[in-house]
Amino acid sequence: MDQFKDWKGNFDRFFGQEFWGGFEGMMKPSIPAVNMYQYDNELLCFVNIPGMDHPKNVDVLVDHATLTLKGKIEINNRGGHQIKSEIADGTFERSIDLPYPVRHDKIEATYRHGLLVIQLHRHIPNSSRQKPITIRHLEDE
Structure with missing residues (x-):
């Protein structure tokens, strides 16, 4: 999991914070x-x-x-924690x-x-x- 954070941090520094916002529409189904x-x-x-x-x-x-x-x-x-x-x-x-x-x-x-x-x-x-x-x-x- 730490590797993902490092990888994401590198992308954030290189592309900026808005980089991930562009993927939101593609990842969510209509x-x-x-x-x-x-x-x-x-x-x-x-x-x-x-x-x-x-x-x-x-x-x-x-x-x-x-x-x-x-x-x-x-x-x-009804109250359960969604996993x-x-x-x-x-x-x-x-x-x-x-x-x-x-x-x-x-x-x-x-x-x-x-x-x-x-x-x-x-x-x-x-x-x-x-x-x-x-x-x-x-x-x-």
Whole structure:
């Protein structure tokens, strides 16, 4: 253990104290963990949220081509001293870029056994909404 302190001290002197701060984001996993699958006009998102009592404890927000997840993962340990920590917990807010804009009126979400499944559908602009523009011919006026 003393060798690690010496090694870290040498890095601190050479790179400065801020050197270690750059690694913090790389070492911490993104929470919650997400798997996303793309189909032609559909996205299926699997979100790992262990320990959630009720799905009302997480907010799922969709804005154009961004999915945002907010909530809290709570693991109740009831007083013991933690000696290993591999399951990320605590409050989270994560925004995920989607490969295309999605519909706001057709979103389904289910939660079962610690897995939140979100089904999104591609927004396909309705070409019938296009209105032709009348061009005034100035020579006729």
